[in-house]
Amino acid sequence: MPLIAVTYVKGRPGATTTALGLAAVALEAERPVVVECDPAGGDLMRRHRLAAVPSIVDLAAAARGAASSADAFATASQTVAVAEVPVPVVVAPAGGAQTRAALPELTGSGRAALAPPDRVVVADCGRLGPGSPVWPLLRVADVVLVLARANADEVAHLREHLGELVDAGAGRLVVLLGAGGAYSATDVADVLATHVGQELARDPEAVTVLGPLPQDRRAAAVLRGELLAGRRWRRLPLMEAYARLWADLAPHLPAVTSQHDVATEATP
Ligand SMILES: Nc1ncnc2c1ncn2[C@@H]1O[C@H](COP(=O)(O)OP(=O)(O)OP(=O)(O)O)[C@@H](O)[C@H]1O
Numbered sequence: 624m625p626l627i628a629v630t631y632v633k634g635r636p637g638a639t640t641t642a643l644g645l646a647a648v649a650l651e652a653e654r655p656v657v658v659e660c661d662p663a664g665g666d667l668m669r670r671h672r673l674a675a676v677p678s679i680v681d682l683a684a685a686a687r688g689a690a691s692s693a694d695a696f697a698t699a700s701q702t703v704a705v706a707e708v709p710v711p712v713v714v715a716p717a718g719g720a721q722t723r724a725a726l727p728e729l730t731g732s733g734r735a736a737l738a739p740p741d742r743v744v745v746a747d748c749g750r751l752g753p754g755s756p757v758w759p760l761l762r763v764a765d766v767v768l769v770l771a772r773a774n775a776d777e778v779a780h781l782r783e784h785l786g787e788l789v790d791a792g793a794g795r796l797v798v799l800l801g802a803g804g805a806y807s808a809t810d811v812a813d814v815l816a817t818h819v820g821q822e823l824a825r826d827p828e829a830v831t832v833l834g835p836l837p838q839d840r841r842a843a844a845v846l847r848g849e850l851l852a853g854r855r856w857r858r859l860p861l862m863e864a865y866a867r868l869w870a871d872l873a874p875h876l877p878a879v880t881s882q883h884d885v886a887t888e889a890t891p
């Protein structure tokens with residue numbers, strides 16, 4: 624099943640929020656497991672008052688052993704409840720040392736340990752930097768979702784990493800504009816396409832720009848574990864944006880395409 628990597632290059636544009644939000648609004652049949660792969664350490668354990676064990680350390684241990692990847696995820700997952708939706712998550716300790724040790728074990732044999740046959744995986748890869756241990760994960764992902772706010776400095780930093788991201792040769796590279804930027808998606812798409820096509824001499828269509836996500840304090844607080852979701856939580860603007868994002872990503876996630884097409888068509 625598909626592996627979606629969520630990352631960013633500057634600021635705190637909402638990668639962890641997006642990983643959890645995407646999983647919460649996914650169709651039940653394919654509800655993803657969120658894996659905290661941020662080399663700087665995880666946030667979900669503290670935000671959602673989860674236990675320290677199991678964690679990504681257990682996922683890596685299971686990958687080392689003989690467990691199938693489906694069994695490894697079952698062993699290593701805990702649950703975050705977003706209203707009535709139980710979202711499976713593999714948490715990472717704060718600090719990041721254990722995550723940095725676990726990542727090479729999880730990606731050492733390609734995508735096998737991070738792409739179980741029965742589950743979509745959304746990996747929160749944190750902030751991308753040179754030599755980050757998440758690069759091998761990005762190379763085996765079906766979609767790399769790079770969060771950035773549409774303002775001058777974040778787009779400038781993103782441009783500097785774009786060549787490496789395009790050359791990582793992963794699946795689809797999607798720049799997802801976070802909340803609160805100054806420029807439109809069209810403006811950002813033009814700047815990035817020009818950079819990729821003219822300065823990097825690569826296919827300008829290698830990058831898709833989506834968003835921006837709405838500024839939505841209520842949904843963000845729900846996904847931070849600070850506010851109980853009300854009955855109509857799926858109608859919050861950020862949750863609706865994440866649901867639309869699934870439809871946009873579906874063509875790049877072969878195993879889930881048909882079901883999202885049906886779900887989108889069925890929406891009045
Ligand atoms: N669309 C949004 N509207 C309002 N607040 C948001 C939105 N997305 C995220 N936030 C808030 O912004 C803060 C940072 O979000 P998040 O933790 O997801 O960032 P991040 O990119 O994972 O960065 P880091 O890992 O460094 O924390 C959190 O307080 C979160 O609730």
Ligand SMILES: [Mg+2]
Pocket residue numbers: 638639640661666747749
């Ligand atoms: Mg984060």
